[in-house]
Amino acid sequence: MGGEAVRARYLIDATGSGAAVARRLGAAGSRDDRRIALAARLPPGDSPRRSSRTSLVESAALGWWYTAPLPDGTSVVMLMTDADLVAEHALRRPENWWDGLMATTHARTRVTHDGGPATVRLRVASAVTSRVHPSAGPGWAAVGDAATAADPIAGRGILTALATGVTAAEAVAADAAGDRGALGRYAERVRAIHTEYLRARMLCYRAEDRWDTRFWSRRRSRSRDR
Known part of the structure; x- marks a missing residue:
């Protein structure tokens, strides 16, 4: 103050x-734990599934993905994983994070694939249980x-x-x-x-x-x- x-x-x-x-x-x-959230805001897609108004959680080998639509039509996409796995798999690199997203079954359908990892601007935050x-x-x-x-x-x-x-x-x-x-x-x-x-x-x-x-x-x- x-x-x-x-x-x-x-x-x-x-x-x-x-x-x-x-x-x-x-x-x-x-x-x-040492959980980390790696999030990006991605452009909207053009299919009905991509423009869904619901949020989605999908499990994956390295953790779980979360997607949700935003009022401006974009989507927030987030990977929840552990700090040591982020380092081991270089997940701060947009191309590696993107590869993980593209390996999902459902989360990948919520965003446009145009531009690929070039559209990704990652934000990293702690999400620990404490x-x-x-x-x-x-x-x-x-x-x-x-x-x-x-x-x-x-x-x-x-x-x-x-x-x-x-x-x-x-x-x-x-x-x-x-x-x-x-x-x-x-x-x-x-x-x-x-x-x-x-x-x-x-x-x-x-x-x-x-x-x-x-x-x-x-x-x-x-x-x-x-």
Whole structure:
């Protein structure tokens, strides 16, 4: 805030999976994977399937692809994989990313093939599964991805952000009213939510048994809640 000091009785960490505030206050962070998202915005195609208004998820050997239409008629196309696989297969190179897309059965039908990899401008972002623990303490609470960040395939990011925001606000109000156990109960609730998510994620990835590759095998075993 331009060097201006602000005093507050409570701090809410909504800084995303980096959990910058919680970490500065002594909380520990843990990551369950090193997932990376490699995304591009591609020109529209001319077939009805390419102009579909629905999103699509398709599994592949190195991870899974996500496509969705955008209001301007283009499509966002994204590969979810692991950082070591990105390096091993040089997936930051548009031609290699494009080859992976063209090897899919369904995702490839959602975009135009005109121009090939020359149309690809990749954006790379972290998409790790993580949590901070504890997720609350005296005078502070973490919410959203700062508290618990889930695999995008779960489709629960917005819901979790809203739910933790509301629950953290209730805990802060209760603490301010004299309930000294409120923030601790909130932290325990976040821990339980993350543990439940890890179990559900394992079942989700076990349901896809066509790929005997590192990306998939890493997610089919029970993860330790750290």
